[in-house]
Amino acid sequence: MITTTDLTKVYRTRDREVTALDGVDLHVEEGEVFGVVGRSGAGKSSLIRCVNLLERPTSGTVTVDGQDLTALAARSGSGNRAGKELRAARARIGMVFQHFNLLSSRTVLGNVELPLEILGHSGQQRTRKARELLDLVGLADRAGSYPGQLSGGQKQRVGIARALAGDPKVLLSDEATSALDPETTRSVLRLLRDLKEQLGLTVLLITHEMDVVKAVCDSAALMRNGRVTESGTVAELLATPGSELAGELFPVGGEPSAPGRTVVDVTFHGETATEPVISKLSRTYNVDISILGAAMDTVAGKQVGRMRIELPGGFEENVVPIGFLREQGLTVDVAAVADGAAGDAGAPPGERSAEAVAAPAGQAAARAEGGAE
Template identity: 40%
Template sequence: MTAPIISLKNIDVTFTPKGKTIHAVQDVSIDVEKGDIYGIVGYSGAGKSTLVRTVNLLQEPTTGSVTINGETIFKKEARTAAQKITGHELKEKRRKIGMIFQHFNLLNERTVEDNVLFALENSKEKEAVKKGKVAKLLELVDLSDRAKQYPSQLSGGQKQRVAIARALANDPEILISDEATSALDPKTTRQILALLKKLNDEYNLTVLLITHEMDAVKEIADKVAVMQNGRVLEKGSTLDIFTNPQAELTKEFIATATNQDQAIATITASDTIKNLPEGQVFAQLTYSGNSTNEPLITSLYQHFGIVANILYGNVEVLQGTEVGSLLVILSGEQDNFEDALDFLAARSVSVNILKGEQA
């Protein structure tokens, strides 16, 4: 089996400002396979940015090990000295790990072309070769016509495209996107995510996507880890996490990303739900495309006499699989409800009763 391109094992990062101990990252282990888009999601202060800075040792772990492409570049156990690469070896390793950030970090006094060229300052290639490479990178990010302009003349999305071109200048194997879409509007965010997906597809570029927006993870990530207070709450394929979240924070992120929270709040406040008749329940049904080949709503009525009045429906496509959510009012003979719920559970349909006798 091929070794992961990134392997973080038992990573701890502790700070002690003014004698106060802060556990920024606590015992985190993550493996990222080559060609993955791996999302690390959490609110501000979760420790996700500190964690990914250990990948290129911009932040040294307090304890733990960092292995890149099968080579352990850092290892430290409690009460032992750190074993790590330094100097030229570390610099070369960092050249193969590109980074883009929320605030672009462009040089305002340099043109778009020169901002990308800046990443090649230490390259031994001839100037003409470097400029040719820059031209290809600007074409790749659709900015060829902006080469002579300055950052102040660009939109936020265009600035981020320059930052991506610059991050690709040294032909990295890994690209770290640290909240790179947080300062952008929704339309531009989708365009940047689409560009990252294109780079992943066409160049097999491994992407670490650091974000507080599960919507970004939903768009392009293959795998995801959810962080809170320096720890990973859960991790797995994007499909598995979305269809079977375990942690309450994950459920909260997913509800927001799929607009389920807003739909539930709106419908719950309606007179229909406020005045829900006795014997009816308001429920959320969640399922994935491979859960069942049966027409569930029809089957509920045919087998159990349970009528489902659909109030809201949403379908997402994650990793090529449809994932659906329905908000329904279920009504019928109470004696049949338990059998109906067992029927749904047997077909991997999750049922969350929000209001009614079964709640």
């Protein structure tokens, strides 16, 4: 539904250039909620404003629902003024802003009617459509109120209703919940998820809150310095060894308690989330396991968790237990090996993890059987 290819945005001032987007490739499937996360300055807001061509990309292409918006912008002529074709394409893309952007002089109903006025709908059509949308977002009884009389969550619901006025196929959300308290954030996210299901929307949202990704997103991408460093479905990311985004979603901490110890991060997802795998490992190999940290939550209706455990001995001594965990369907990363441990303790943990991933499953199974005997 949304595809960006080699998207670049450079802001130029008199004495310098700032690259906000540096060759961004992104693909959002129809009907999914896709979250883009990253720190301030990562390029998230520039990306979402380029998707609907509120910002003209310096280079690259943006395609929404099979239509190349950058080609439409090129035909609009010079400057930032949009041509008729581009304005028509934008009408099918709703936008929800962080700070609501409501007109204080208009009622709630009047704010929702505004885009319908711009689209040329008659007064009766505008009013009927706006009331339907307010009912959809749970604010039918506040149609005559003014923005100053609403709570933050209510203002954002008005913003969502306004964004839906043009019957969009795509809804863009730029930090829509960052100004809201946690309870209101949850209610707005539930609303977005429900609207996605009811109206068949594709939602692209920008956020710096990992809880938003866990609560509502089907897929996600991590941005850093204007580039997408990771992307995929949330389930794929959680099952990817070394995924930075998975670590951000479920942060766990803990250092080796003593020399000669190996620290491992284990991700439970799917059916493994309810299995007593760690206790089974301890019984099978008679291993004393310390739990240094854990995090558990529900993602897309499924229980997912991460746990940091400590195993006695160096990495080489723990190849069989680590292989056992992987055979149970868990994602396993070697986080650290304490100084003084045996084997390749001096090598970076990532290299050891990659080596273990590359080891044939059959070999690990054979060694596990030998250990059990």
